[in-house]
Amino acid sequence: MITAVKHDYKGEAVKIGFTGSRRPERARLGPITGVLSFRWIVIAFVLILWFVYYPIIDNFVVSTKNQDIFTGETAYVGLDNYRRLQSDPVVGTAILNNTLYAVISVVFQVFGAFVLAALIEGLSEERWRRFWRAVYFVPSAISITVTGLLFYFIYQPDIGLLDSALTQIGLADWSRAWLGEEQTAIYAIIAMSQWQGFGYSTLLFAIAIQKIPRELYDAAIMDGAGTWRRLWNITFPLTREMTGLMVIVTITGAFQVFNEVMVMTGGGPNNSSQVLGTWLYQQGFIENDFGYGAAIASVIFVITLITGFAQLWYTKTRRVDL
Amino acid sequence: MSVSHQPRETERTDFVAVLAKACLVTFLISLGVVVLYPLFWMALNGFKTNAEIFGNPFALPSGFSLANYVSAWNQGIRNYIATSVIVTLGSAVCTVLVSAWTAYGLTRSKLPGKPFFVGIVLGGLMLSPTVAVIPLVRMMQDLGLYNTYWALIILYTAFRIPFTTFLIRAYMLGLPRDLDEAAIMDGASEGQIFWKVTLPLCKPILVSCVILHVLFAWNEYLFAMIFTSGADLQTLPVGLTSIMAKHGTNYAVVFAAMTLSALPIVMTFFAAQRFFIRGLAEGIGK
Numbered sequence: 107m108i109t110a111v112k113h114d115y116k117g118e119a120v121k122i123g124f125t126g127s128r129r130p131e132r133a134r135l136g137p138i139t140g141v142l143s144f145r146w147i148v149i150a151f152v153l154i155l156w157f158v159y160y161p162i163i164d165n166f167v168v169s170t171k172n173q174d175i176f177t178g179e180t181a182y183v184g185l186d187n188y189r190r191l192q193s194d195p196v197v198g199t200a201i202l203n204n205t206l207y208a209v210i211s212v213v214f215q216v217f218g219a220f221v222l223a224a225l226i227e228g229l230s231e232e233r234w235r236r237f238w239r240a241v242y243f244v245p246s247a248i249s250i251t252v253t254g255l256l257f258y259f260i261y262q263p264d265i266g267l268l269d270s271a272l273t274q275i276g277l278a279d280w281s282r283a284w285l286g287e288e289q290t291a292i293y294a295i296i297a298m299s300q301w302q303g304f305g306y307s308t309l310l311f312a313i314a315i316q317k318i319p320r321e322l323y324d325a326a327i328m329d330g331a332g333t334w335r336r337l338w339n340i341t342f343p344l345t346r347e348m349t350g351l352m353v354i355v356t357i358t359g360a361f362q363v364f365n366e367v368m369v370m371t372g373g374g375p376n377n378s379s380q381v382l383g384t385w386l387y388q389q390g391f392i393e394n395d396f397g398y399g400a401a402i403a404s405v406i407f408v409i410t411l412i413t414g415f416a417q418l419w420y421t422k423t424r425r426v427d428l
Numbered sequence: 429m430s431v432s433h434q435p436r437e438t439e440r441t442d443f444v445a446v447l448a449k450a451c452l453v454t455f456l457i458s459l460g461v462v463v464l465y466p467l468f469w470m471a472l473n474g475f476k477t478n479a480e481i482f483g484n485p486f487a488l489p490s491g492f493s494l495a496n497y498v499s500a501w502n503q504g505i506r507n508y509i510a511t512s513v514i515v516t517l518g519s520a521v522c523t524v525l526v527s528a529w530t531a532y533g534l535t536r537s538k539l540p541g542k543p544f545f546v547g548i549v550l551g552g553l554m555l556s557p558t559v560a561v562i563p564l565v566r567m568m569q570d571l572g573l574y575n576t577y578w579a580l581i582i583l584y585t586a587f588r589i590p591f592t593t594f595l596i597r598a599y600m601l602g603l604p605r606d607l608d609e610a611a612i613m614d615g616a617s618e619g620q621i622f623w624k625v626t627l628p629l630c631k632p633i634l635v636s637c638v639i640l641h642v643l644f645a646w647n648e649y650l651f652a653m654i655f656t657s658g659a660d661l662q663t664l665p666v667g668l669t670s671i672m673a674k675h676g677t678n679y680a681v682v683f684a685a686m687t688l689s690a691l692p693i694v695m696t697f698f699a700a701q702r703f704f705i706r707g708l709a710e711g712i713g714k
Binding site for chain 2: 143144146147148150151153154155156157158159160161162164165168189225226238239240241242243244247248249250251252255256257260264265266267269270301305308310313333360362364365368369382383386390391396399400403404406407410411415416417421
């Protein structure tokens with residue numbers, strides 16, 4: 107039936123194009139056009155259900171099984187992998203590192219970026235506003251693999267920029283192997299991530315700030331409000347929706363971190379910079395323990411589901427205009 | 429009295445304003461240096477010899493020989509760029525086309541139960557690739573797609589359809605229906621309305637969606653690392669890490685390789701800045 111109609115439509119398209127009257131036929135097809143409308147969405151739904159939804163359900167099934175890597179046989183182990191999560195100290199480290207990632211990113215990439223965007227938008231010439239927005243955005247366009255490798259070199263004691271710069275300004279005592287020490291590795295990675303990402307959120311805040319009517323600022327200036335008063339009493343309240351959304355998006359991203367840690371430390375030294383994503387990879391693909399890897403994936407799933415619902419709720423209850 | 433006082437007051441505020449402006453500009457420039465200097469350093473190191481790299485890191489290279497860049501290009505970057513272009517463009521076309529169909533179906537067609545289907549698409553936004561990756565490995569092996577371009581094209585398409593559909597749907601909801609109605613009066617079918625009326629009107633959002641997808645696919649690492657293993661099938665991000673593993677001691681070539689892989693997307697950004705910015709703004713708002 108569907109092919110017949112499709113053929114008909116194609117034939118008609120060639121024959122009479124746009125102007126022909128087809129109303130009688132449409133009326134005849136009336137009851138089934140609803141069903142025919144599935145043709146618009148069928149490819150997308152096959153792809154989404156097959157490659158996005160099904161693997162996530164399957165992930166829970168995998169997480170209840172353990173596979174013997176020698177015999178290839180799988181055995182049902184119930185919630186054993188989840189019990190193992192509780193006693194695995196690296197999982198604790200990873201969750202802590204993801205949380206650190208989230209907190210520091212919210213400070214720099216949400217609040218820092220907001221202030222920076224307000225400063226840039228306060229410049230009088232559009233030429234310079236556009237210039238700074240573009241300059242700060244450049245690292246965000248480059249892949250995390252490249253920026254991660256770049257900072258891997260910057261942090262090296264022998265060839266890196268950071269330790270040389272510290273020595274030149276008389277802080278030679280501070281220099282160290284930033285990625286090689288357990289105390290600093292995760293912070294060094296997070297710092298790279300701030301460098302890479304703040305321009306992106308600055309750009310988004312700048313766009314939100316541009317939407318604020320100029321008259322509000324003019325009126326505030328007439329009333330004698332200074333720069334900071336205008337920032338906190340006009341700019342901040344009127345971009346609050348954007349700020350809220352950015353907080354949620356940043357937290358979601360922080361719990362899915364993988365690429366930069368993988369490239370810069372691989373989770374080391376001594377698992378001190380592991381995050382959930384890299385620990386999943388380590389367990390699932392290096393140790394070939396799919397069951398336990400899937401259990402770690404479930405933890406990521408639960409956390410991102412919560413932040414995802416928060417975002418949905420937030421965008422539904424507040425209007426985020428762009 | 430007050431008349432003589434007035435100019436001094438303005439003078440002082442002028443001075444404060446100038447000082448504030450000077451501080452602000454100094455801050456913006458310093459931050460600009462922090463952002464751009466590492467990137468210049470990366471490109472400059474690509475011109476150095478290994479001995480120079482181990483010297484003063486702030487020094488300029490002794491000459492601008494392209495030897496390291498040529499060597500990086502021949503030692504794999506060429507292949508990685510070819511793979512990245514195929515996977516990125518292939519998945520961009522599939523994603524945007526399928527998403528536009530779906531968005532049309534979810535906004536303009538006579539599809540029953542639209543809210544239910546919109547919900548499924550929306551739900552897909554919350555599911556992250558990291559969570560699906562372990563089951564997907566076996567699935568791709570069973571389908572015989574493991575270590576092929578298709579694995580990445582299909583997965584990038586499937587995982588970006590929810591987001592892209594959502595953007596296009598929001599745009600379509602905002603389009604006036606007068607033209608559709610006029611076309612229906614003229615006897616146009618749904619298919620004709622989609623291709624000849626709705627799709628042309630959606631051009632701005634389609635451009636933004638393509639750019640967002642290119643930015644995603646060009647830089648994606650997790651799937652690219654796990655679903656390809658052969659050197660001739662690796663995308664740029666994965667290829668870079670293998671160059672690093674292979675030529676780890678020849679730093680100059682690694683720096684040249686990094687610069688070469690950053691260059692196309694940075695140039696695209698500067699060439700299409702307007703579309704980039706609008707794309708990103710659309711991407712976060714909805």
